[in-house]
Every structure is written in C-alpha cells, then in structure tokens.
Amino acid sequence: MTLIAFMGAMEIGLIFALVALGVLISFRILNFPDLTADGSFPLGGAVAATLIAGGHDPWLACAVAAAAGACAGWLTAWLHVRLGILQLLASILVMIALYSINLRIMGAPNVPLIGSPTVFAPLIDADGANAWLMQPALLATVVVVAKLALDAFFASQAGLSMRATGANARMARAQGISTDRMTLLGMALSNALIAVAGALYVQTQGGADVSMGIGTIVVGLAAVIIGETLLPAGSLWLITLGTVLGALLYRLLIALALNADFLGLQAQDLNLVTALLVGLALVLPRLKRSLRSGKRTAS
Amino acid sequence: MIRADNLFKTFNRGTPLENPVLRGLSLTLENGQFVTVIGSNGAGKSTFLNAISGDITPDSGRLFIDGADVTRLNAWQRAGSVARVFQDPLAGTCEGLTIEENLALALQRGQRRGLGRAVRPSDRALFRDRLATLKLGLENRLGDRMGLLSGGQRQAVSLLMASLQPSKVLLLDEHTAALDPKTASFVMALTDTIVRENGLTALMVTHSMRQALDHGDRTVMLHQGRVVLDVAGEERARLDVPDLLHLFERTRGEQLDDDALLLG
Ligand SMILES: Nc1ncnc2c1ncn2[C@@H]1O[C@H](COP(=O)(O)OP(=O)(O)OP(=O)(O)O)[C@@H](O)[C@H]1O
Ligand SMILES: [Mg+2]
Numbered sequence: 001m002t003l004i005a006f007m008g009a010m011e012i013g014l015i016f017a018l019v020a021l022g023v024l025i026s027f028r029i030l031n032f033p034d035l036t037a038d039g040s041f042p043l044g045g046a047v048a049a050t051l052i053a054g055g056h057d058p059w060l061a062c063a064v065a066a067a068a069g070a071c072a073g074w075l076t077a078w079l080h081v082r083l084g085i086l087q088l089l090a091s092i093l094v095m096i097a098l099y100s101i102n103l104r105i106m107g108a109p110n111v112p113l114i115g116s117p118t119v120f121a122p123l124i125d126a127d128g129a130n131a132w133l134m135q136p137a138l139l140a141t142v143v144v145v146a147k148l149a150l151d152a153f154f155a156s157q158a159g160l161s162m163r164a165t166g167a168n169a170r171m172a173r174a175q176g177i178s179t180d181r182m183t184l185l186g187m188a189l190s191n192a193l194i195a196v197a198g199a200l201y202v203q204t205q206g207g208a209d210v211s212m213g214i215g216t217i218v219v220g221l222a223a224v225i226i227g228e229t230l231l232p233a234g235s236l237w238l239i240t241l242g243t244v245l246g247a248l249l250y251r252l253l254i255a256l257a258l259n260a261d262f263l264g265l266q267a268q269d270l271n272l273v274t275a276l277l278v279g280l281a282l283v284l285p286r287l288k289r290s291l292r293s294g295k296r297t298a299s
Numbered sequence: 300m301i302r303a304d305n306l307f308k309t310f311n312r313g314t315p316l317e318n319p320v321l322r323g324l325s326l327t328l329e330n331g332q333f334v335t336v337i338g339s340n341g342a343g344k345s346t347f348l349n350a351i352s353g354d355i356t357p358d359s360g361r362l363f364i365d366g367a368d369v370t371r372l373n374a375w376q377r378a379g380s381v382a383r384v385f386q387d388p389l390a391g392t393c394e395g396l397t398i399e400e401n402l403a404l405a406l407q408r409g410q411r412r413g414l415g416r417a418v419r420p421s422d423r424a425l426f427r428d429r430l431a432t433l434k435l436g437l438e439n440r441l442g443d444r445m446g447l448l449s450g451g452q453r454q455a456v457s458l459l460m461a462s463l464q465p466s467k468v469l470l471l472d473e474h475t476a477a478l479d480p481k482t483a484s485f486v487m488a489l490t491d492t493i494v495r496e497n498g499l500t501a502l503m504v505t506h507s508m509r510q511a512l513d514h515g516d517r518t519v520m521l522h523q524g525r526v527v528l529d530v531a532g533e534e535r536a537r538l539d540v541p542d543l544l545h546l547f548e549r550t551r552g553e554q555l556d557d558d559a560l561l562l563g
Contacts (some may be wrong), residue, residue: 012537032549126377155414160396164404167393174391236401 001259006252007132013251014139015201017244019216020223022193024243028224029154031166031187032077033216035091037194039098040072040154042213044195046102047110049208051153058119062199069195070188072098078186081180103210110209111202114295118203127294135204142200146193147244151237162186163236194220229284251278301328301468301500304477306350306360308343309526321357322524328468329458333494333501335511337543338521340446344504347521348470357453364467378410382499384454384460384471388477391457394446397436398456401445402426403462429459433489451482455489462493469494477511487514508540518543 001009007179026034028063079090089268103109123134143234153159164172165182172179192283193217201227202208227246258265265273308321319342328334330340336342338487339402349355352360352449353374385391392401394490403418423441430438433455437448445453463471471490475483491514494501505511511518520528528546530538531545538546 003488042417055394076411153414155417156414158414160400160417161412163396163400164393167395168390169394170354172404173374174381174383175376176375176405177404177420178373178375193425277557 001255004132005107005255005259006137008182009251009255010248011136011139011204013248014143015134015197015204016219016230016249016251017143017221018197019194020227020243020247021146022190022241023148023217024224024240025186025190029163029166030183032183032186032187033088033091034190036072036094036191037217037220038077038213038215039095039102040069040191040194041216042102042210043098043199044069044071044198044210045202045208046105046111048199049113049202050105052113052118052203053111053115058117058203062119062196065195065199066192070192072193072195073187073189074184077184081183085148099210102291106208106210110207112207113202114206115191118204127281139200143244147240150240155234215274218274218278222274222281223250225278226250226278229281247282250277300365301351302363303347303351303364304361306347306356306357306362308346308350308355310441320524321350324521324525328500328502328521328528330500331498332517333515333520334503335515335538336502336504336521337506337508337511337520342521344474344521348472348502348504351468352381352383356417380467381470382408382464382466383472384457384461384474386473386476388450388453388457391460392445392453395444397424397442397444398557399423399441401456402460404461406463408464413430427548429463433459451478451486453530454478454486457488458486458493462497462499467500469499469503473504473506475505508543512538512540
C-alpha cells in the first residue's frame with residue numbers, strides 16, 4: 001500500500017472515529033440501540049454542503065450541522081421517552097424521515113463542493129500537493145479534541161449521571177437523576193458528533209450525496225466493537241481511545257482488503273467486506289475464549 | 300413526617316388480570332421512627348414503598364412528606380427526600396461503574412448535577428472514611444468496579460450510599476433477603492447503626508417476624524392493601540413471634556398457613 005493510500009484510509013478512519021464516538025454514546029453508554037446515524041450523518045453533510053455552496057463560513061457550516069444532528073438525536077429519544085415507541089423503531093422512523101429532509105435541504109440528490117472553500121482550504125497549497133497530509137492532520141486534531149472533551153464530560157457530575165442512566169435507570173432515578181432528560185441529552189450529543197462527521201466528510205469528498213449515509217451505523221458499530229476487542233474494558237478514557245483506534249484499524253483493514261490484488265475485490269465489494277469484518281470482530285472474543293479453554297483441557 | 304392518606308392502587312385495571320393491591324392504606328410515620336412492615340406475599344408492601352418513592356403513582360389518595368403533597372412527583376423529583384435500598388443487591392448500584400463513582404452518585408442524590416468533577420479528592424477522603432466503618436477492606440478498593448463485590452458487600456455499600464445525604468425517609472424492602480444468614484445479620488446490625496447514628500426515619504419490609512420485632516420501634520402488618528395491625532411501645536415490647544401471629548389471626552378473623560408468613 002502506498003503512503004498516499006494509507007493516509008487516505010486514515011482520513012476516512014478519522015472521520016468515522018467521530019461517528020464511532022457517537023455510536024459509543026448511544027449503544028454503550030445510554031444502552032439505546034440507535035440507527036438514526038444513517039440519517040444524521042448525511043444530514044450533517046447536506047447542511048454543511050448547502051451552506052458552504054451558498055458562500056457561508058465552513059466552520060459555521062459544521063456548527064449548524066452539529067445542531068441539526070442534535071435535533072435528530074433528540075427527536076429519536078423524544079419518540080421513545082415521551083411517546084413510548086420502541087428505541088430501534090423510533091430511530092428507524094427518524095432515519096427514513098431524514099432521507100426526505102436531506103433531499104429538501106440539498107434541493108437535489110447531490111451538492112458538489114469543487115472549488116468551494118472548506119475547513120481544510122487555509123492549510124492546503126494552491127496546487128493541492130500537501131492535501132494528503134494536511135487533511136488527516138486537521139481531522140486528527142478534531143478527533144483528539146472530541147475524545148478529550150468527551151472524557152472530561154463523562155468524568156463530570158452530569159456525565160456520570162448519563163452513564164448511570166444507561167447502566168441502571170431505576171437506580172439513577174432513585175438518586176434524583178431525570179433519566180428521560182439524560183437520554184434526550186445523550187442522544188442529541190451522539191447525533192451531533194455523527195452529523196459533524198458528515199459535515200467533514202463532504203468537505204473531503206468534494207460534495208454531498210443523498211445516499212452517503214448508507215451503512216454509517218454498521219461502520220460506527222464495527223469501530224466500537226473492534227475497539228473493545230483491541231483494549232481491555234477499563235476506565236472510560238481507555239474505551240474512547242479503543243473506539244478511535246478501532247475506527248482507524250477498520251478503515252486500514254478495508255483498504256488492505258481492497259488493495260490486495262490476489263483477492264480481486266473491487267470498490268463495490270465494500271459492504272460485503274464490512275459485514276465480514278464486523279462478523280469477525282463479533283466472534284473474535286468468543287474464539288479467543290474457546291481457544292484458551294481448549295488449550296487448558298489439552299495440557 | 301411521612302403521611303400516607305387512603306392510598307388506592309389497582310394494577311391492570313379493566314383487564315381480566317385486574318389486581319387491587321392498595322385498598323385504602325393510611326399510615327403516618329413520625330420523624331425518627333423506625334417502622335418494620337410485615338405481611339404475606341402480595342399484601343402490597345413493595346407497592347406501598349414504591350408509592351412512597353414515586354416509582355408508581357396511586358390511583359387515589361395522597362402522600363405527604365413533611366406536610367408537602369408529593370403525590371404527583373416523579374421518583375427522581377422525590378429523591379432528595381427518599382433514600383432506598385432494594386431487595387436485589389444488583390438493583391441499588393451500577394455494576395459497570397466503580398465503587399467511588401457509585402458513592403459519588405449517591406452523594407449528589409437530589410441535587411443539581413453540573414459539569415463539576417463527579418469525584419473530587421475531598422469526596423474520596425470521605426468515601427474512604429465511611430467505607431472503613433464497614434470493616435470490609437473496601438476503603439482500599441475505591442477504583443474497583445461494583446460488579447466485583449459480593450451481594451453482601453454490595454448491600455452494605457448500598458446502605459452507606461443511602462446515608463451519604465440526609466433524607467426524610469429510608470425505605471428498605473427485604474434488603475437482607477438475598478443474603479446468607481451471617482451476612483444478613485451483619486447488614487441488619489449495620490442498618491441499626493446507620494439509622495440510629497443519623498436519626499433516620501425508616502420503613503423496613505421483612506418476612507422475618509423475628510427481625511420485625513427485634514429491630515425498629517414500631518411494627519405494622521399489611522393485609523390486602525391495608526394496615527391491619529400497628530403496635531409500638533409497651534404493647535410491642537411484650538409481643539413474641541407466636542403472639543404476633545395470633546394477633547394477626549384475630550384481627551383478620553381467618554387462619555393463616557405457615558407458607559404465607561415465614562416465621563423467623
Ligand atoms: N408494576 C406492576 N404491574 C402489575 N402488577 C404488579 C406490579 N407491581 C406489583 N404488582 C402486583 O401487585 C401485587 C402486590 O405486589 P407487592 O410487590 O406489593 O407485594 P408484596 O407485599 O411486596 O409481596 P412480597 O412479599 O411477595 O414481596 C402482586 O400480586 C403483584 O403481582
Ligand atoms: Mg415485595
């Protein structure tokens with residue numbers, strides 16, 4: 001694999017590290033199986049691309065994308081805590097509604113960003129020669145900031161309340177925590193992160209496409225699960241670290257698989273490779289365990 | 300002072316499973332009173348405690364804590380006044396969080412939670428002091444996950460958590476039922492100490508008549524969602540387990556089999 005191809009994999013890996021951190025909040029911390037991501041990722045992309053194409057500041061576009069994502073997550077949580085709709089179903093409803101909303105926002109199935117100023121533009125030479133380095137560098141900074149901010153939040157009183165809400169809601173209420181409010185807040189935070197990832201994604205890909213969200217949740221979950229197999233369960237900063245590393249490793253494995261000529265895989269096989277990788281990551285811990293116990297009985 | 304006034308609660312109303320559980324339950328607890336509650340399975344003891352904590356809302360009747368009507372408040376809104384320890388050692392703590400994080404959650408019971416650090420160094424010192432009183436060696440394991448502790452250790456920590464913040468009432472629902480006899484008596488002794496030292500108002504449900512008479516200063520018996528027996532002071536001091544059973548039979552005018560009430 002060439003250096004450029006490696007950095008390309010890292011670039012997308014870093015963007016999906018943000019998605020994975022969002023998925024970590026919903027699936028792991030709040031214990032809320034949430035598929036909104038497939039809608040909130042392209043929502044962030046649609047909002048950011050439309051604003052940037054309209055001549056607005058790209059950082060402002062990211063902030064508005066975050067707010068839009070927060071609204072989407074909040075809505076999913078609201079459907080569950082206020083209307084009592086099953087978590088998974090609530091998120092699917094919001095996800096499919098967002099497909100139409102994203103089309104409305106963009107006004108077309110895609111919005112190109114070729115030549116528009118992005119958050120990366122000030123760092124990149126006129127000929128674009130250093131884009132392969134500067135784009136991942138800026139994304140890495142964003143991911144590190146997001147990870148450290150999350151670590152700090154989850155060590156705070158409010159953050160601990162959110163963790164208790166997902167771990168034992170009845171106990172949390174008995175301690176005076178409004179678990180409904182915490183769920184709304186956490187889901188908003190989760191999908192805000194995912195929407196920011198979408199906003200950054202369209203700026204690296206030169207435009208937004210209405211179908212760009214397909215499979216977002218699977219990739220995010222894959223990263224979380226790989227992260228859990230990578231690092232032992234421990235304090236929260238270790239879990240967020242594992243999640244970020246999981247996202248990077250995942251993209252690297254995908255790039256390797258697609259680059260290995262003897263496998264004969266092509267870009268359209270991406271989803272198949274994803275499913276295989278996630279399946280592998282899911283059975284790996286069990287495989288490790290049975291291997292270990294197998295050895296013990298043999299000796 | 301806790302006052303329950305004519306509480307009614309029917310589960311699954313209007314279905315074939317309709318189950319009237321509380322049927323006009325009234326009870327007043329004076330400040331500092333430690334009341335033990337007995338009654339057969341399904342008598343409504345847990346439902347009564349859940350009504351006090353706000354986990355369920357009664358169909359009718361009123362609940363007052365220190366004169367304030369709390370009938371319509373949620374569990375989390377009442378948490379500042381109500382502390383509780385559940386029967387299931389898993390229910391009262393978060394097993395995925397550390398001991399100090401669980402204690403920190405309890406230290407902030409009923410208070411606003413902001414972006415300040417959840418566990419400050421001064422909290423840690425407090426936790427260490429309190430845990431040391433349990434004599435279980437837990438003061439050196441603040442960073443251990445709660446899930447690593449045994450059921451008895453978890454109940455002991457739950458009791459400690461319930462006493463970190465002042466409360467108007469402490470609810471104990473068969474909190475020693477899942478423990479072996481030795482651990483159960485350790486947790487009961489701890490309960491007595493914590494209630495006495497903090498001057499708590501407490502309501503303890505138990506299936507052991509022995510426990511009901513040996514602990515606290517007043518005993519009430521629930522039957523079919525109502526208080527059928529309420530003894531304290533001299534009268535209670537003279538009672539023994541067979542007397543209690545006899546009294547119950549006379550009040551209800553019906554025979555009880557030993558299965559319904561486990562003799563302690
Ligand atoms: N949330 C609920 N929904 C439906 N029925 C319930 C609910 N909670 C309790 N019940 C029913 O109410 C009745 C009384 O239950 P409760 O738990 O108050 O009894 P208890 O006196 O605590 O009995 P035990 O000694 O067995 O703990 C039972 O028949 C129970 O099945
Ligand atoms: Mg009960």
